[in-house]
Amino acid sequence: MIPTSHYLYLALALFTIGVLGVLTRRNVIIILMSIELILNAVNINLVAFARHFGSVDGQIFAIFVVTAAAAEAAIGLGIIIAFFRNRETVLADEMDMLKW
């Protein structure tokens, strides 16, 4: 049986890579993909602890996280489409209309 800490290390690696993607990439679509990576790392943690404690509550929270991720992806990609139609760019540092 794999110890729970190995799952936590895996989730830590995925989370770190996701944060790195959010902080360094300029393409907004890839930033959204990195957010999906982060949410997946959280799901691995939840399911690993569900097995650790022998209860299914963690899996149910993971289902809610997947629901929130689906809503977030739909809205985020809709915003990207609307923005691209107006400004012809997908680069995060060119989206500065609110910056004075």
Added chain:
Amino acid sequence: MVEQFTFYFFAALAVISAVLVVTVRNAVYSAVFLITTLLATAGIFLQLRAEFLFVVQIILYVGGIMVLFVFVVMLVDLDVALRQVQFNRQKWVALLVVLAVAGQLVFALALGSEALGLPAAAPESLEPNTESVGLRLFESYMLPFEIASILLLVAMIGAVLLGKRQKPPRSEA
């Protein structure tokens, strides 16, 4: 033995393709590597005895969300985006900060479960549990379930509204 092999295989696959998602230049390749990561995560779920989440991960993430991503990548202009610089100016600072956070987390995990005050692992107490997940979801977690469905409805309406083409601006007479 088989359990060890499947875990380390899926874990290595997930981490390698996650690195490629963040570093590769073309957004289509990023999406494909993200699909690989999500499938490897699904394998990890199956190995953790979460059969329902395994199926949800494949149908919803790989079949739904990733199709949406690939659609949007195709809709926006690929050729222009490819020729631009892919990383912003703060990349080295970001790498440093992320490594520091990762070091802290590894240190906290290495202190072990006794320092974190966790009880010992329950020995293999999760049987095949799709049925108990469903029962728990519709009994104790009924209200969050309904709130999640309203969230999805709001997201759907919002996405349709955002995607609708605006009326052309009225020309000055």
